[in-house]
Amino acid sequence: MKHFLLKASGILLAASVIGCADPTYDIDKLDTAAHFGSGDINLPLGSTDKITVGELIGDEFDEWISKNSNGTYSISYGSDPYDLSFAVPQDIDRSLGLKRYKGRYIDIEYPAFSKPSGIKFDENGVADLSSRIAASRKIAERGFRLPFTIEKMPAQLEGLSSVLLTDDSQVKITFSIPDCLLTEGTVTPDIRFDLHELFEVAGYPDGVVTFNDLKLNSSNGYSASKVLNLKKIVINPDNFNRAKRTLDINAHIGFSGNILVDKPKTTKARYQETGSSNPLIIRVQLVNLLCKGVEGQFTYGVDSIRSRLKLTKVAQKFGGDDTPVTFTSPELHLTYSSNFSVPTRAVATFVAQRDGQTTAQVKNVPFDLPVSTNGATVKRVYRFCSNGKSAGGAVGVKANIPSLFKPFPDIIYVYLDIATDNTKTGIVELDKEYDLQVALDISSPLGYGPGLKLEYSDSFPLPTVFGDILKENRLKLVGDITNTSPLKLGLDFVMTDEAGNQLTQPVSQEIAAGGTTPVEIDFGGAMGASAKSIAKGVLILNAAPASSGKAINANDYIQADLKIQVPDGFYFSF
């Protein structure tokens, strides 16, 4: 029994310590591949600031390149102002042929009232004549003519409208009743004075002056005057003899109206002293009548100028065929300032030269110059451009200026012929100094050129986990890149080792101009062991040549918002 138990015990003990090794669980055959994520894993990567074109270009420019307030760049290159010459005629007859009237006057006499008889004086020796003198007496229309001839009119005068008088040119009208019977009461000349055939009177545009505010009485000795300021001599253009440079004038000046008498009284003594008639004398006296200027149609050849814009420095920098920038819609600006009051026209011709050879011309571009209306200086900027549109306060003049820049010239000559427009009326003042000035400059927004080789390259360290991921995973960059510039961009990304040796094929992505482009940069499948050497990413940004001609704007920007996508999750090994 004991032997049996001993044997049984041994068998039980052995059975209990012997396990069963399952060959399918062989740790040596453990596949350490692992996977994280049940689907695509999307992780944030980052977003850039707005990387502006201005940052890429920098802020250091040549003095003739300027950055405008709207962010565009312009070349601005000008010439010195050019003073135009204009010969003012000096031999004109300033006295206007009126010398013979100087210091003289013209009297016109009307009977005002008669001395009544049989009047009774009161105890004070005063007689009321109201019943004996008519309160109103009509006077017949009368007048006179002033014949004279103005000589030595300007030779350039094609037609005459008026002769301007100096500011102190006046006519003085005096009404008086000499040795007047009356000692009390007023006499009011209600007279219509018609000057319109001869003078333009200040304040009386129709040339007719009515006097009804002058009161003749004992306090003024029954005499009162009024002075009229004269502006122009009104002429009949037909009387202008251009050949003789003379103007004949024979103008009529007329009077008509009433003489009003109010509350007339006289004294006995006065009654005895005066004669029987009491005439109203109207005295017309010309004062300081001198010519100030002439209004009419003139034919002046003001000046012909040749100015040049020397663009040698610009041409040296951007004149080549592979220039990185172009001059988009170049404009030539002409700034004209003048106090000339004769309508004037100009004709411009532009000649571009390169190395002494004419490369392009734009001929005979006419444009009107501004007229000073009151002698003040007027200024106008002209914008010679292909579309001729006015902009920014500058008056547009259509001219094929862009043709002057193909090829880029080293000099542009501007020929300017300025002459008066004899179809329009203007004024030449004899004592005025006329200042006419012309300044030229070229202004052109800078655009991207056909040879643009804009390339922005930057390298940045990549964390080692990036290589770990790429070792066994496919990786994508997804997101949006906004590009507000007109440049169609190409984006290349490549990964390198620490020494800069390229480990991956460049991955390219096109970025559309002026908008937001969805981005999906696929780095491809798992790289294997080489991924462990990944240390840097190199980003290369290229501008596509198709962007040529578009304006450069410093405010244009590129902004990226990118995420990492690991399709179907992470694969890794223990």
Added chain:
Amino acid sequence: MKRHILSVAVLLFACTLVSAQSLRGSYFFETSPQRGKMNAAFAPQVNYVSVPLLGAVGVETWSNAGLGQFVFPAGGSLKTFMHPDISADSFLSALPDGDPYLKERLEMDLLGGGFRLGANGFVSIGVSVLEDGSALVPKEFLRFAKLNENGSYPGPQVSGRIYGALSLGYSHDLGDLVEGLRVGGRVKLLSGLYAGDIDLRKIEIGIDAEQVSAATEGEGHLAGIAWKDSHLRADDIALRGFAVAVDLGVEYRLRLDGFINGVNLSASVNDLGTALRFNKGVSTLTTGATASFTGLQGISTNYDFKENLQRVIDDFSRLTDISSAPADSYESPVRPSFYAGVEVPFLNEMISVGALYYRTAGFNHLMASLNLSPLYWLNLSVNGTFLGPVNNYGCYAEIIPKNGLGLFFGLNAASLKTSRHHIPINNFSESACLGLNVVFGGK
């Protein structure tokens, strides 16, 4: 090399954990000195003095999961649960009901002995070192590892401690009072040497196209170990904490005539006392940080990628930063255990069958044992244990002469199915014990 990480990890646990389970094979052998550790009333029929350091060495490890829950044979190779070929259903359905854990325990008698005292008494004394540890990985965390769903998850927990025990026991035969009745008690003075635990309470993870975010929150304790410069460094051995515990036991042996020689009943409660309170060299550990990455912002032409990337990496690195601060004390619980056994010997007590219910470490167990003593000096048993985290089977052998060198050896294993490298494939419980004692004065 990495291929062996898993196997090495499991083997390490398996090798460092051996203990009481196998020793329980001695419970029904009247002559065994070892069984007194389970019931203070038990008194062997010999006096003994343990061989220093070799009196009893036991190691035990158990887990509710095995290799088969984490790696799967497929396509001619073995694949981890994170392999893309392994479906989430396959992995999640293979996990145990509770959170997977791994526990281990090591016990070594440095010195010990037992002597009869008078006609009815038996005194035992012992100095031993004990070590236990556990690691737990929540199922929710494993679910995240497989499915990668954003959310908040509890993280792993790890704990361990080493402490010494000085015990003095006395067993007395009350046969004069009640025939077959014996009672005993043992007083233990526990002294903490080293301890540590950390509980990563929360791991919060969010991954989407707009943001990658993570947050951690955890707390732990150390005693006798310093956390410095991201490394653990053990201080010199010292007594840093104390606890007092008592073991109480009772045995009743009913003698019968006939084929069945009697019925032996026994019950005990052990380690009834205070928590092990460390109060020297104690520090608290805290970990917790939040990090998020919404992408590198404001990249410009002069952007410093290196600096900004490093900042992100630093942010996320802080998630695992652990900081340490001195603390006054740290209590490590001492869990009582309970034993109740019944044995029926027959054939002149050369054979017996026994059933032992016991509760340790929060688990209930029921062990059935067939015990053979074909010779006076030889004890052999085979046993099976049920109800616990895993059913297991074991054997026990002991040579115990009346005078001379006594030797015992025990093994228990739950999973007979192992990998080629002897790693249990399913949930397992492995334990072993052995010891040498000089015995004398046998009756």
